[in-house]
Amino acid sequence: MTIEWKPLAARLSGQLRALGSIQTEEWAGAFASVPRHLFVPRYWALNEFNAPSALIDGANPDQATTWLEAVYSNQFLLTQWAYEGDIRTATSSASLPSLVAGMLEHCEIKPNDRVLEIGTGSGYNTALLCAVVSGENVTTVDVDGLLVAEAESRLAQLGYFPNCMTGDGAGGVASHAPYDVILSTCAAARIPEAWIDQVKPGGRIVSPFTYSGVLVKAVKDQDGMVSGQFCPEPMYFMPMRPSVQDRTTATVPMPNHLDAPVTGSMPTQIPIEAWDDINWRLWLSLFLPDSQVAMSLTEDADPRPTGVIVYTDADRADCDADTGIASYGRDRLWHTVEAAWSLWQSYDQPDRTRLGITAIPGERQWVWLDQPDSALNWDIH
Numbered sequence: 001m002t003i004e005w006k007p008l009a010a011r012l013s014g015q016l017r018a019l020g021s022i023q024t025e026e027w028a029g030a031f032a033s034v035p036r037h038l039f040v041p042r043y044w045a046l047n048e049f050n051a052p053s054a055l056i057d058g059a060n061p062d063q064a065t066t067w068l069e070a071v072y073s074n075q076f077l078l079t080q081w082a083y084e085g086d087i088r089t090a091t092s093s094a095s096l097p098s099l100v101a102g103m104l105e106h107c108e109i110k111p112n113d114r115v116l117e118i119g120t121g122s123g124y125n126t127a128l129l130c131a132v133v134s135g136e137n138v139t140t141v142d143v144d145g146l147l148v149a150e151a152e153s154r155l156a157q158l159g160y161f162p163n164c165m166t167g168d169g170a171g172g173v174a175s176h177a178p179y180d181v182i183l184s185t186c187a188a189a190r191i192p193e194a195w196i197d198q199v200k201p202g203g204r205i206v207s208p209f210t211y212s213g214v215l216v217k218a219v220k221d222q223d224g225m226v227s228g229q230f231c232p233e234p235m236y237f238m239p240m241r242p243s244v245q246d247r248t249t250a251t252v253p254m255p256n257h258l259d260a261p262v263t264g265s266m267p268t269q270i271p272i273e274a275w276d277d278i279n280w281r282l283w284l285s286l287f288l289p290d291s292q293v294a295m296s297l298t299e300d301a302d303p304r305p306t307g308v309i310v311y312t313d314a315d316r317a318d319c320d321a322d323t324g325i326a327s328y329g330r331d332r333l334w335h336t337v338e339a340a341w342s343l344w345q346s347y348d349q350p351d352r353t354r355l356g357i358t359a360i361p362g363e364r365q366w367v368w369l370d371q372p373d374s375a376l377n378w379d380i381h
């Protein structure tokens with residue numbers, strides 16, 4: 001069956017332009033010229049709980065129309081998942097095209113730039129890179145060798161021959177360094193030293209971080225220091241696995257799995273609506289980097305949350321929206337939540353663009369408010 005994909009790819013490119021995710025001709029051209037269907041021959045449809053419910057396969061005539069429409073729309077498509085113990089984890093996807101486009105624009109890639117992509121996945125983003133800087137300037141690495149092999153053969157079908165490598169992207173790819181741009185499509189907990197080492201002075205590192213969906217764009221200076229601000233748009237990407245950055249790979253159990261004893265309670269100052277604010281969530285994640293937040297919902301039609309749960313792999317705190325009382329366990333998590341909230345208020349509820357990250361290789365890496373030498377900063381380990 002011949003697939004008339006060109007009008008669909010042009011439509012997607014136009015939509016991303018209208019959304020403001022694509023801002024330049026070169027990326028508009030790349031999105032219009034790369035057949036996304038080749039990279040996502042099948043994907044998992046998700047149910048209302050975001051769990052994979054059915055495999056939608058382009059080779060199945062009954063599903064081909066649904067598949068093609070999804071592939072050329074602004075949709076993230078889950079392509080692989082696995083169980084870690086009894087917890088289901090997404091292990092690869094074709095990322096949301098508007099995020100892909102936004103991230104590529106942040107890279108400010110010039111025609112002869114050498115680019116390292118971390119997280120090959122389907123190979124679609126790699127193909128977009130090849131369309132702009134040509135294959136020999138592109139290196140891509142994924143921790144999953146099977147994905148790399150599939151992506152490599154799809155890319156070859158289009159005449160693209162980037163350096164496709166299997167390995168932990170936290171180590172970069174030294175054999176093809178140095179790079180003008182290192183772009184990660186999986187979230188890191190800190191900027192790996194190898195990336196700092198392998199990017200040229202003046203080069204860019206663009207990566208999502210595990211801190212509440214934040215994207216960092218950092219530039220390396222002549223002294224080898226890397227620094228940059230957080231970008232305005234939220235970017236939720238799957239965390240890196242398995243890597244030297246063990247924290248990102250640890251699976252945090254859902255609160256129901258935790259049987260933490262209550263040791264105390266306190267009234268909260270935080271209105272339940274505040275938990276919808278991604279900037280507050282990001283701020284809190286700097287104080288409690290290993291925590292997660294879940295809203296408690298009732299099973300009836302009322303969409304308002306009845307409370308909020310902040311939890312780590314060892315403890316939890318629960319706040320009831322009606323009573324405004326939070327109960328906490330051994331680690332007194334809610335005390336940290338309230339202290340973070342007070343500070344957020346006293347600094348006029350900073351949004352993510354007031355935050356940034358600086359790394360001095362071999363010495364220190366930290367997140368800061370307003371400028372790198374700010375009195376308010378968080379060490380990143």
Ligand SMILES: C[S@@+](CC[C@H](N)C(=O)[O-])C[C@H]1O[C@@H](n2cnc3c(N)ncnc32)[C@H](O)[C@@H]1O
Pocket residue numbers: 091092093094095118119120121122123124125126141142143144147167168169170185186237238239240241242243
């Ligand atoms: C969101 S997907 C990438 C999407 C991909 N760029 C695309 O266009 O389809 C994230 C990818 O990161 C990979 N990954 C996770 N941890 C990694 C690591 N430590 N090193 C390299 N790749 C990793 C996963 O296997 C997954 O394929």
